[in-house]
Amino acid sequence: MGLLSFKGGIHPPHSKKSTENLAIVDFLGPKVVEIPLRQHIGAPCEATVKKGDEVKVGQLIGAAGGFVSANVHSSVSGTVLDVRKQNTAYGFDTCVVIENDEQYTKHESVTPKPDFKSLSGKEIINIIKEAGIVGMGGAGFPTHVKLSPPPEKPIDTIVLNGAECEPYLTCDHRLMLEESAMIIKGLQILMQALGVKNGVIGIESNKPDAISVMTEAAKNTDIKVVGLKTKYPQGAEKQLIFACTNRAIPSGGLPMDIGVVVNNVATAATIGNLFETGMPLIQRVCTVTGKGIKSPKNIRFRVGTPLKSLIEFCDGYNGTPGKILLGGPMMGVAQFSDELPAMKNTSGILVFSQEQAKLPEASACIKCGKCVTVCPINLEPIQISAYSMLHDYDKAAKFNALDCIECGSCSFICPAKRPLLQTIRVAKREILARRKK
């Protein structure tokens, strides 16, 4: 079978060896969880519990603050110690702090859902909405919003993202190996929700075991499992859709413009589990790895667990940490502390050593044009970056700065180590700010 792909892209070292063969382990702790009421793109939730309340696993503790928002549920049972503002990976947000009684008593609302085949699309989407499901690949976009396209945008295909093109991360890989049936079920539920016949699961070729396990699991269904060329950013929405369906999302458009909805395999597994057990999104798998971690692991943790507890579960830091990233090394976000709660979209905790954290010194652009060659969107990063640094944002906009998907391929490849993506981000923000005026 030929591998599907896109034009451009880069080949960073995979760095997945240390965790790709490690089975997912559960982390039950910690003593106290801090569950942020904003773990998604959109409006923050309103707390539905107060200090002193007793809560159970799966109980609603934060109600969605709008359509583009997602409910938050308790991940443990115990007592609410406080509802307070504190640091999170998204900024300074309200968190529900719960003391874990370590009983993990299930809330009464957590009961298996009816057979999805007997449900209408609206009913399924409502169940997903109630369960606070968000995109678990990283962005954390509320899933029910994706599943509610306007009527003039008919959807005919659902693509599941099993590419996991970020180096270091192996949580999706392990999930596909260990919970393939749940992923298939989740995809079938999504297909039923939108009345869609085509379901495709795209997996990078560096996970041959996952491709064969998923292919086996998809037997006797209409779902297609396709091998994708191992190349970054194969799992970026536009590139993934192009590889899997040969359709290109128009510039400035969304997947629904070409009849496609994309979800992560982890999201599908969570939806499968939701219908099986009734449990909302209160836990997920993440890869804790990197040179700065003593014993890297793939961990299933409860939302709100402090990063520090997960790192201690991996036998702590290996030397003094230099950088802590949420996500992978290409698109992950650097954190200033390990005293932050892990969230619904925490796919990886990557810790660099001090040596790895050193920032390269930028030198003069030698106009090699490699950034142009690798850009998966066919932009000219060199030009956008140069105009951005001159504060000429109109020119940067003319070079289509807003089309940038921020994959970081340009910065990765640049031999002069110039901050290409960083300056392009500045340009994007300035252009958008000016348009709003």
Next chain:
Amino acid sequence: MENRLTVSSSPHIRSNETTKSIMRDVTIALAPAAAFGVYNFGLRALTILVLSILTAIGTEALCQMIRKQPITIYDFSAVVTGLLLGMNLPSTVPYWIPVVGSFFAIAVVKQAFGGLGHNFINPALAARALLVASWPVQMTTWVAVKPDTQTSATVLGILKEGLDVPLPKITDMLMGTIGGCIGETSALLLLLGGLYLIYRGVISIKIPGIYIGTVAVLTLIITGFDVNLTMIHILSGGLILGAFFMATDYASSPITPKGQIIYAVGMGLLTTIIRFYGGYPEGVSYSILLMNVAAPLIDKYSKPRVFGGAK
């Protein structure tokens, strides 16, 4: 936590390739052909190469001191310019020629326009053009490698003048046992260097491939499909050296994928036209320089179409 964590914009990993590693690779790729030139033309050739490189490095440092810029002579880019210029000189030139040439290449063509990455034409080629225009006699005195003759015209010179001299064998041209500039004679070693650069990802086959291909096709047509003569044209006049090592100069070539094709075809066209219909026997230098000047314009009109953008 006692220590401070680094917080920076993604991506958090970078490729191992640096400006220095690229320039070092180019130097390594040029080395076999340069060494063969020294073997062929003797110590004089070595002295010329060394003078050319040292002047380039010294001039770079001097200019950066005057410009109050960080000294970047360790990035090998001045070495590449000096080496390329030296390889493009006949071994008979007086010793001040490489000095003047290298100084011009670095001081005027490179540093005066802003330094690394800002030279609008290839510095080594520009210097060569200056030298040929200013001291044509010194720049076109060739020594033959074979002991039976003292001086000889280059292959293309013979063809241009219609001289009654036997043309060298293709094998000699491949090996480099013919007359010419210090580093341009051995097509085989230059190709080897070019392949090394492609293997290392420093250059792509695109520009040299299309350039040489265009010359080959046009020469075949003009010579009425004379394969032997076409081979001679491909292997001589520094086409291999120019196509792999000078036309691919980052700063003076287009950055857009489509632009690079236009650029390469343009050079092939100009080289062939100059060789067959122009006043000079040889057209590689001028065609590269001319297309260098056109590169910004080519870039402007060959913007890549954004993914999912209107056709």
